[in-house]
Each structure stands twice: as structure tokens, then as C-alpha cells.
Amino acid sequence: MRPTTLCSLAVVTTLASALLGAVPASAETAAPGKDGWAPAPTPSFDYPAGARCDFPIHTEPIVDEVVKKVLVAHPDESPSKIAFKGDLVVRVTNTDTGAYYDADAGGSAIVDIHTDRSQLWHVVGPVLVGVGENNGNLPRGEYRIDGVYTLAISSTGYRTLNMFNGSTDDVCSRIG
Template identity: 30%
Template sequence: MRTRTLVRAVLAALTITAVTATAPAQADEGPVGPEPWLPYETTDFVAPAGRYCDFELSVTAVEDEEEYRVVSRYPDGAVRVYEYRGKLITRFTNVATGESVTRDLSGHAWTEMYPDGVTMRSFTGIGPFGFGFRETDPYPRGYYRLDGLHVITIDEDGTRSMPVAAGDAENVCTALD
């Protein structure tokens, strides 16, 4: 329990330091954050066979009490960093067999966006949370429930890497295979 609290404190400090250290001077910034928390609704999806799992994977929110806020913006007003928190219970289903598992993904996360304000550059999470990797990514293909401290970077070509992986990683594809 103390380890989890320490990891959370370290991550929060690193995130605040990174956002502050890389932010432009106040005179050059867009609107100053963080902005107020707003409700967030996770989008259910079905990933085709081969994207994350050998089978078609359905991902559905069972309980969703998340919220998000804008932490910082680029000078033109585009979002630079989002923060997410709240309860998220998700059902993962192998569409071919109907077998499913339910997982708690109620972590705390920050996403850094590229200057377009739309494309994700990095995802930093204190688990549990979910994230998918494809065959072309350097991390093994699968859709993972990650718990602990994880940082995922997304190159401009869409390649996803995980340079920081401190904690558990469960590939839900394996659980449903």
C-alpha cells in the first residue's frame, strides 16, 4: 500500500514538473489551466480481429463515472494536456465465443497532445487503466489492463511504445483466448 502511495506521489510530481518545464513562458501561453472538471463518457468499441487480439474484441463500459479537465493549452488555444480520473468498470468480450471478463480501469491519467490538439503524443497513467498495442508496435500485441505507473508514447506515425512500465500488465486477449 505504501508503495502505491509513493508511486502516485512520484508520478504526480513528475507530471507537474514535466508539464511546467516544457510549457512556454506565461506571456506566450494560451489560456492558463487547469480548467474545471467535466463529465467524461468512455466510448465503447469493437476492435477487429488482428488489431489487438487474434479475435474481434468488444470493449464496453459497465460503470462510467469519469471526469476530465484541460490542464494546459498551446498558445493557439489547442489542448496540450488532459487529465482523467474516476470510476470505470469495463467488460471485454471475445465476439466469436461470447466469453467475457470484467475489469476495473479506474486509474488516473494524463494525455499530452501534439500541437494539433487532437492527436495523442503520450499517455501517463497510474493504474489501473486499459491500453492497446498492435503488431507494429515494439510492445507485444494485445489489449492490456495496466496497473501501477506506465508511460506510453505515440510517435507521429502512430507507433506506440512504453518506456516506463512499473507494475502489472494483464493482456485481456490471453484471458479470453
């Protein structure tokens, strides 16, 4: 049995979307419990061919026990530092062929959120990260990243991975 960890990177997509525009209602309205942890459900996403992979994909959590806790807030009470924990497995499906891969995205992270809505993720463990064309220091794709690293997400959504120790796994090649 794996110990409970602090993050999942399909959550990166969720939080990035939340801070950059499209927030799932459930992520905004979940009330924290008495210990400060609140559900942080991971939404499903559909991407057309060329957005992440050469073919259309659908991502959907099949195990989602992720919770979040605001550790520090800005003066306006918006989150400044958030911790995430809980198991997450995301099924990534090639919607042309039905081929899929179940990505363990349950890693550990503390996320710094800046006033310009940029983010810095401090991560240990596996997460799932999508990168659009010319929108990161990784090529376009859907990646399972595992190890010790930071992921900076600019206010425009540009992703910069700084890997200290670990690996990236191209999920598109697994289901293409």
C-alpha cells in the same frame, strides 16, 4: 471503497482516436462545469480477429464516471495538458464465444498533447490499452496495464510503454 483517481486507459483509446481522427461527438461537446471538469465518456469499440486478439472483440464501458479537465492549452486553445479522473470498468468480450473480462481501467493520468498530435501519458494505476500489429513496443493485443509508467503515443498511433514499476495483463489470453 477505492479513492477517486485521475484516469482510465480506455480513455487512452478515446483521446488517441480523438487526436488522430475519429472523435466521439459526446467527448467533444461536453461542457465543463464551474470547476472545469467535463464528462469524458468512453465509447465502445469492435475489433475484428487479428486486430487486437486472434478473435474478434468488443469493448464496452459498464462503469463510466470519467471526467477530464484541461490544465494547459496551446496558443490556438487546443488542449496541451489534460487530467482525467473517475471510475471506469470496461467489459472486453470475445464475440465468437461470449467469454468476457471486466477490466478495471480506473488509474490516474496527466496527458501532455503535442502540436503534432502525439501524446505522453504519465500514469499511476490500471488502464486498458490496445496495440495493433507492429504498432507498439508490446505485441499485438489488448492489455490491462497497472503500476507507474508512461505511455507515449506517436502522431501515427504507435504506442511505447515505459514501465517504472508494475505489470501488464494480456486480456486476450483471459477470454481466448
